[in-house]
Amino acid sequence: MAGNRDRFSTSTRLRLLGEQTAARVYRSQNRRQDRRSRLTGRAAYLALVVCTLVVALAYPMREYVSQRNEIAEQERLSQEAERQVEELRDEKARLQDDAYIERLAREHLHYLRPGETGFTVIDPDAAEERRAEQGAADRPWYSNVLDGVDEADRPGR
Template sequence: MGADRFSTATRLKALGTALVQGPAAARVYRAGPPRRSRLTGRAALLALVVCSLVVALAYPMRQWVTQRSDIAEQRHRTEQAREQVQRLRDEKARLEDPAYVEQQAREHLHFVRPGETGYTVVDGSGTDRPRRDEGAADRPWYSNLFDGVDGSDGHR
């Protein structure tokens, strides 16, 4: 009976019988067993659970990624601060050396020892600055400094 059930002759015979009995019987035959939808209740529940987990974990994951980048940035800043502290310690050690302090005073402030003669070399750039350095060697260094500040203020 199982083999006859699916043969073409058996189907045609059943269809003919159904047509003779009326259109309602033919409709029942054509409809066959009810179709099951592809989305079962379990699959829908699983999809709902997965979506809920994604939504529930999205914000904490975003926070975690943000915090990780903040931590990396803070580590970078810490390393830069350590490097700056080391540079400042080195500078402090150099400033504790009297020879270095004397060299800086000679270079930047044009200090000379008693009995030495100080010379200033002009670069010869030909700028039209008024010569205010006449007699500058005879004045104290702080007067020259203040004159330089006043002069630069007037040339703006």
């Protein structure tokens, strides 16, 4: 019996030793999984922080870019306005010159100096086109003017 008992205790010991080894392996695996899950949790937290920063900064960045574009557009409009002001100043300076005014009057208003004779040359093709377009070219000019006044005075306008 003593041998039987030793054998039982050896087998029991082996079984216990196997169970202890299995428990150690299981604990080791659990520790690795815990470490992995902690890393996964950290990574998820980091991803959450990064996403929060992206969302928090997206609107201000969009506004910044929009405002920069608006500033560039306003600067362009300002430069264009300055250019127009310069052109108007130049035109104003030219209008101070009597020779320039006389030239404009001769070109646009067909003014003549005393003693000059003016001629108006009419292109027959252009005159015919104008008559076809107007329809009232055969009437006196003052009739057309009065018709225009009557038309402007109608309530439907």
